[in-house]
Amino acid sequence: MILYDYFRSSAAYRVRIALNLKGVAYERREIMLLEDQQRSPEHLARNPQGLVPALEADGVVLTQSLAIIDWLDARFPEPRLIPADGQARAAALAQAMVIGMDVHPLNNLRVMRRLKAMGVEEDARNDWTRHWIAQGFAALEAMAGEGRFLGGDAPGIADLFLIPQMFNARRFDTPLDAFPRLVAIDAAASALPAFAAAHPDAVAPK
Template identity: 80%
Template sequence: MILYDYFRSSAAYRVRIALNLKGLAYERRDVMLLENQQRSPEHLARNPQGLVPALDTGEGVLTQSLAIVEWLDSRYPEPRLIPTDAHARAAAIARALVVAADIHPLNNLRVMRRLKDMGVDEAGRNDWTHHWIAEGFAALEAMAGDAPFLGGDAPGIADLFLVPQMYNARRFDTPLDAYPRLVAIDAACTALPAFAAAHPDAVAPK
């Protein structure tokens, strides 16, 4: 498998974690977002949205991190990341979507560039970022139980989405004192080799 990736893309980071947890071999190919390589004809042919990640499975190219993780879980079911029980499955995906639908899209590179083009200064853009992270994290903190992970006793799909967002929160100096459960879950996840190997610092271009 080939993963078209960018080391700081939180969506791609999620997929790296999933691949690592499942012990799957894959080749990374960098798509340098700051150089606009995602808008190249070659990449647009791969992903018409001009985004990462894109995973070439050998059967075709998949896009959107949630869809990719769901495919991986269907094709390589151990360890399972999305529960099979209908209620537990819906609850796990709902937690993942707090990040995937309600935090990340509002703070990604193309939104930040658009805000800058509209005249929003750096302080204003940082305030925007902190606001949406705080709103989403407050909800996730309330959703987190007493288990070591959002997924329970083992990491699940919501943990794959949380950890990259925690990385982004720290990059933008977002206060995290109000989210002790999320901080603890993030620490439990990042102590695992599969998460550590997916960290942006571990895959950044040398």
């Protein structure tokens, strides 16, 4: 199994956590986004969007982090990351999508480069990033359950989306005092080996 990855990609970070939680062995191949390797003909043949992650498994290439994690849940059922129960599944996916659909897409490299090309200065771009993170985190703080993690007492799909975004929040100096539940969940997850081994600092190119 080969993961086409970038160490600071939030979407790829989610998949690394999932693979680690499930104990699946995989080989990482770094796609250097700042060098535009994602736009190479070789990578576009894998993923026409020119994004990471892409997971090569069972003779096919899978793309989009949520789709990859859903496939991993079907292929390696334990521990389950997306609940089977319909109501619990909807709640978990709604939490994950706060990050995956409403926060992260507004702050990724493509958007930052476009804002720069439009003449938006770095301070304003960073403020843009903090704004959308804080808005999403405010919703997630209200949506968080009573357990150690977003969906209960074991990490699930929503936590795989939250923890990489917490990393980004700190990179951009986003104030976190208003989100004590999210900070506590991040601390609980970060103490687990599967999350720690997926952290960008643990996989960064040497």
